[in-house]
Amino acid sequence: MTTMRITTRYPHPHTNERNSKTHLRHLGHRHLLLAVTALLLLQLLQLLHLLQPCAPTQSNHATALKQTLQIHVNVTKNTHIKQRRPNTTRGLRRPPRSMLKLPKGTRDFGPQDMALTMALIDKVKTAFKIHGAVEICTPVFETTDALKNKYGEESKLIFNLQDEGGEALSLRYDLTVPLARYMGSHNLDKIKRFQIGKVYRRDQPTLNKGRFREFYQCDFDICGSNLAKMAPDAEVIKAMEDALESLKLDYTISVNHRGLLSALANISGIPSSLFVSVCASIDKLDKKDPEFVIQEIVQKGVSLSSAMDFVSRVTLQIDKGVSGVSGMLDRILEQNQKLSQIPKAIQALEDLRLLTQYLQQMDGLGRVRLDLSLARGLDYYTGVIFEAKLNHKVGVGDGVGVG
Amino acid sequence: MTTMRITTRYPHPHTNERNSKTHLRHLGHRHLLLAVTALLLLQLLQLLHLLQPCAPTQSNHATALKQTLQIHVNVTKNTHIKQRRPNTTRGLRRPPRSMLKLPKGTRDFGPQDMALTMALIDKVKTAFKIHGAVEICTPVFETTDALKNKYGEESKLIFNLQDEGGEALSLRYDLTVPLARYMGSHNLDKIKRFQIGKVYRRDQPTLNKGRFREFYQCDFDICGSNLAKMAPDAEVIKAMEDALESLKLDYTISVNHRGLLSALANISGIPSSLFVSVCASIDKLDKKDPEFVIQEIVQKGVSLSSAMDFVSRVTLQIDKGVSGVSGMLDRILEQNQKLSQIPKAIQALEDLRLLTQYLQQMDGLGRVRLDLSLARGLDYYTGVIFEAKLNHKVGVGDGVGVG
Numbered sequence: 001m002t003t004m005r006i007t008t009r010y011p012h013p014h015t016n017e018r019n020s021k022t023h024l025r026h027l028g029h030r031h032l033l034l035a036v037t038a039l040l041l042l043q044l045l046q047l048l049h050l051l052q053p054c055a056p057t058q059s060n061h062a063t064a065l066k067q068t069l070q071i072h073v074n075v076t077k078n079t080h081i082k083q084r085r086p087n088t089t090r091g092l093r094r095p096p097r098s099m100l101k102l103p104k105g106t107r108d109f110g111p112q113d114m115a116l117t118m119a120l121i122d123k124v125k126t127a128f129k130i131h132g133a134v135e136i137c138t139p140v141f142e143t144t145d146a147l148k149n150k151y152g153e154e155s156k157l158i159f160n161l162q163d164e165g166g167e168a169l170s171l172r173y174d175l176t177v178p179l180a181r182y183m184g185s186h187n188l189d190k191i192k193r194f195q196i197g198k199v200y201r202r203d204q205p206t207l208n209k210g211r212f213r214e215f216y217q218c219d220f221d222i223c224g225s226n227l228a229k230m231a232p233d234a235e236v237i238k239a240m241e242d243a244l245e246s247l248k249l250d251y252t253i254s255v256n257h258r259g260l261l262s263a264l265a266n267i268s269g270i271p272s273s274l275f276v277s278v279c280a281s282i283d284k285l286d287k288k289d290p291e292f293v294i295q296e297i298v299q300k301g302v303s304l305s306s307a308m309d310f311v312s313r314v315t316l317q318i319d320k321g322v323s324g325v326s327g328m329l330d331r332i333l334e335q336n337q338k339l340s341q342i343p344k345a346i347q348a349l350e351d352l353r354l355l356t357q358y359l360q361q362m363d364g365l366g367r368v369r370l371d372l373s374l375a376r377g378l379d380y381y382t383g384v385i386f387e388a389k390l391n392h393k394v395g396v397g398d399g400v401g402v403g
Numbered sequence: 404m405t406t407m408r409i410t411t412r413y414p415h416p417h418t419n420e421r422n423s424k425t426h427l428r429h430l431g432h433r434h435l436l437l438a439v440t441a442l443l444l445l446q447l448l449q450l451l452h453l454l455q456p457c458a459p460t461q462s463n464h465a466t467a468l469k470q471t472l473q474i475h476v477n478v479t480k481n482t483h484i485k486q487r488r489p490n491t492t493r494g495l496r497r498p499p500r501s502m503l504k505l506p507k508g509t510r511d512f513g514p515q516d517m518a519l520t521m522a523l524i525d526k527v528k529t530a531f532k533i534h535g536a537v538e539i540c541t542p543v544f545e546t547t548d549a550l551k552n553k554y555g556e557e558s559k560l561i562f563n564l565q566d567e568g569g570e571a572l573s574l575r576y577d578l579t580v581p582l583a584r585y586m587g588s589h590n591l592d593k594i595k596r597f598q599i600g601k602v603y604r605r606d607q608p609t610l611n612k613g614r615f616r617e618f619y620q621c622d623f624d625i626c627g628s629n630l631a632k633m634a635p636d637a638e639v640i641k642a643m644e645d646a647l648e649s650l651k652l653d654y655t656i657s658v659n660h661r662g663l664l665s666a667l668a669n670i671s672g673i674p675s676s677l678f679v680s681v682c683a684s685i686d687k688l689d690k691k692d693p694e695f696v697i698q699e700i701v702q703k704g705v706s707l708s709s710a711m712d713f714v715s716r717v718t719l720q721i722d723k724g725v726s727g728v729s730g731m732l733d734r735i736l737e738q739n740q741k742l743s744q745i746p747k748a749i750q751a752l753e754d755l756r757l758l759t760q761y762l763q764q765m766d767g768l769g770r771v772r773l774d775l776s777l778a779r780g781l782d783y784y785t786g787v788i789f790e791a792k793l794n795h796k797v798g799v800g801d802g803v804g805v806g
Contacts, residue, residue: 099548100587103572106544108585111537111596118538134514135521139617140543140574140601141509145502161574162563164605169506171543171564182511184503193514198543202567214542 030232030384031176032240034124034218105203105213117216120247121196124218127243128194131235133220136193138178140200144168146181153280157202159213171200175219183223190224218243230351233384234358240388241364250391254371255325255355258382259348260332260339261314261375267338268310270302278302282314282375290315314372325356328370355384433635433787434579435643437527437621508606508616520619523650524599527621530646531597534638536623539596541581543603547571549584556683560605562616574603578622586626593627621646633754636787637761643791644767653794657774658728658758661785662751663735663742664717664778670741671713673705681705685717685778693718717775728759731773758787 102108109117125135147158147170159171172178175195183191196218203211220239222232237253244251261282265275281296290311297307318331329349332339339345352370359365367388376385505511512520528538550561550573562574575581578598586594599621606614623642625635640656647654664685668678684699693714700710721734732752735742742748755773762768770791779788 099546099551100584101546101549101570102584102588103542103544103546104570106542108542108588109540110589111539114538114540117540135517136514137512137517137520139506139509139511140603141506141617143502143504143506146504148502160565162565167504167507181503181505185505185511186513200543214544 030222030227030236032220032236033174033176034220034240034243103213105211107212107214121216121218123246124243125194125196127246128218128220128239130242131192131220131239133192133194133239136179136182136191136195137197138172138175138182138195140197141169141171142178142181144170147173147177150177152276154201159200159202172197173201174199175217176221179219179221179223188223192222192224194218194220230354230358230384233355234362234364237355237359237368237386238362238364240386241367244388251367251388252391253368253386253388254374255352255368255384255386256371256374257348257352257384258375259344259351261372263339263342263345263348264313264336264372265310266342267336268313269306270297270310274300274302278310279375282311282373285311285315285373285375314375316372318372319369325365325368325370326353329353329356332370332372351384433625433630433639435623435639436577436579437623437643437646506616508614510615510617524619524621526649527646528597528599530649531621531623531642533645534595534623534642536595536597536642539582539585539594539598540600541575541578541585541598543600544572544574545581545584547573550576550580553580555679557604562603562605575600576604577602578620579624582622582624582626591626595625595627597621597623633757633761633787636758637765637767640758640762640771640789641765641767643789644770647791654770654791655794656771656789656791657777658755658771658787658789659774659777660751660755660787661778662747662754664775666742666745666748666751667716667739667775668713669745670739671716672709673700673713677703677705681713682778685714685776688714688718688776688778717778719775721775722772728768728771728773729756732756732759735773735775754787 128135141161144158144160145168147155149155151158151173154173158173161169161171175197179191179193179195183189196216198214199217200214203213220236222236224232237255241253258279261279262272262275265278266272270278277300278297281293281300284296285293294304294307294311297310298304302310313336316335318328318335322328322331329352333349339349356365356368359368374385374387376387531538544564547561547563548571550558552558554561554576557576561576564572564574578600582594582596582598586592599619601617602620603617606616623639625639627635640658644656661682664682665675665678668681669675673681680703681700684696684703687699688696697707697710697714700713701707705713716739719738721731721738725731725734732755736752742752759768759771762771777788777790779790
């Protein structure tokens with residue numbers, strides 16, 4: 001198999017410096033993020049039956065895992081907590097005092113939540129380790145410089161620490177930019193690592209949508225130069241599938257390619273300078289009406305006809321009467337014939353075909369479908385993008401696994 | 404065994420409110436904090452040999468633990484990291500750019516650090532679970548109100564978040580005050596819980612002393628009213644011993660009683676109003692000369708003769724030619740005959756004798772010694788206090804386990 005350099009999709013720590021030719025410039029990397037959101041956890045309580053003690057098996061891994069989980073469940077059962085009767089005044093529960101208040105958008109993990117969270121994280125870790133990843137841990141805050149200009153319009157949601165005269169500090173917004181900083185700090189040019197930790201976003205926590213200001217992310221990344229084209233992409237998707245399978249979830253993975261999306265935007269007449277920003281709007285198509293999204297794109301400076309054309313292209317049904325991802329790729333070319341004249345589109349379609357072949361070999365194609373409306377909100381996504389969603393709605397807005 | 408209410412030593416969330424008669428007022432609690440500091444971790448690398456695969460045993464707990472650790476170590480061995488040759492300019496390593504800089508006083512945990520950290524935490528968790536504790540997790544920041552007036556002169560080291568017009572927020576300084584908030588928020592009146600997480604202190608990180616601004620704490624607390632006197636104290640000390648034994652550490656536990664210390668301060672003529680503040684100075688006796696400590700106490704408003712008398716009383720040798728804690732208690736009375744006229748001193752000595760009896764029954768007295776100069780720096784310590792220190796100096800300033 002020919003090894004070639006793949007397009008970097010790494011958040012570049014030097015984008016604003018003149019000398020951008022640093023070692024990170026030539027990194028290829030593939031990225032997976034499992035957002036184990038708090039609400040999802042609550043909805044997964046039915047998974048508890050998985051954690052019952054099992055008969056020992058021949059496999060050391062399986063035995064260790066099951067026995068570890070057994071200990072966790074025992075702990076939950078032996079809980080020493082007694083719930084107090086709520087204090088009532090004239091039949092109403094007394095409101096909590098200000099100093100007993102949880103910060104907005106955060107939650108406590110009680111004994112049952114924690115037993116479940118630790119069991120889920122154990123399973124995810126096991127899946128990642130089987131793929132040969134090592135675990136790292138970075139500080140909960142980074143210098144504000146390290147996070148600057150990495151998140152596009154979402155940068156305003158970063159939590160900054162109070163200025164005390166020293167270096168400016170901010171809570172981490174994800175685990176991806178800290179990974180870039182980590183590799184730079186330690187002069188690494190390749191790593192296959194996972195990191196599991198909480199991240200912080202000054203979101204408006206409409207709690208019924210499952211958004212929190214502090215939530216877990218489980219990241220798995222393959223970074224390096226000279227990686228076989230599409231092989232890391234296939235492996236992170238397979239690792240995500242293994243993690244989700246081990247949690248016994250029913251899910252579908254949507255896959256798209258930013259190069260393909262960019263070519264479609266060209267065809268629709270959207271200025272290249274607005275493409276990244278328009279993607280942030282397209283990413284909302286799974287939650288908002290097409291009309292809302294078109295209006296938002298127009299507000300960003302795109303003509304109404306271009307916005308309507310682009311939205312209709314990315315929402316066209318491509319899987320009707322077609323079998324498999326390969327058939328969908330043919331259908332996309334049929335529906336958008338100009339694509340065959342755009343080099344980056346041809347490249348993107350080739351990438352997706354190669355990815356499909358790898359996944360087929362890995363027995364990992366069953367739950368994958370192409371979705372042209374998948375765009376991912378953050379600026380640093382390029383190349384192949386993907387998102388896993390549960391087939392049964394559990395009230396969580398975002399996908400459970402993205403990359 | 405008679406059950407009676409024990410003196411509260413809980414950080415009181417309502418100290419500044421008129422109506423302080425809330426349910427938390429009547430909590431008894433015993434508290435253990437294992438500070439697994441980063442430097443200690445590095446020094447413990449020799450422990451890695453413990454993590455080699457072992458033959459399966461009959462005990463499920465032991466088997467699960469060993470096999471889990473085995474997986475961790477495999478991960479470490481399979482590391483995919485390659486260290487780049489440092490970039491050199493004229494023989495000197497190029498200094499890192501500002502955006503690749505780690506925040507002051509923090510560190511990354513690389514794959515080997517993380518494998519070791521997770522293995523250590525697993526062992527500590529197992530020890531705590533065997534004592535029947537459940538695990539909880541609170542947010543990394545709390546409302547500033549919840550942390551206010553809890554840490555005495557150390558409050559200035561709290562990291563505050565930038566004011567964005569909403570509620571004022573601060574990073575947690577320890578896991579103890581968040582536990583008080585947790586119990587209040589959830590209307591709990593008893594819990595035996597552990598929590599393991601990083602805490603944040605705007606210390607001056609003289610890194611060679613092993614002080615960081617972000618470091619792990621492993622807390623184990625027994626909270627509740629109507630707990631048998633001294634039984635929870637004995638259990639947290641035993642839990643700490645079990646955790647440290649499982650890490651194969653060589654340590655000594657110093658025990659003291661704030662009531663005894665307070666009575667000695669009375670005898671020396673130290674005003675009661677200055678006692679808590681003087682304790683913060685006494686706590687430095689293991690790192691500073693007695694002259695330095697005496698000077699600091701005088702600066703707090705105590706007369707020179709009182710300061711000298713108090714320091715000499717708490718540093719008097721009490722274990723020479725005496726066998727066991729019981730003998731040391733007799734020696735203290737010999738050396739400070741006025742103690743027998745002070746009710747709180749009599750009570751404190753009785754407490755310590757009862758604690759000793761429990762520990763003897765639990766086979767947990769072997770590494771315990773009385774140390775009158777142990778004071779603990781934070782305001783919220785009352786009653787029995789203790790601190791475990793490694794017998795081999797590893798460059799860490801603080802004890803590895805305190806309460």
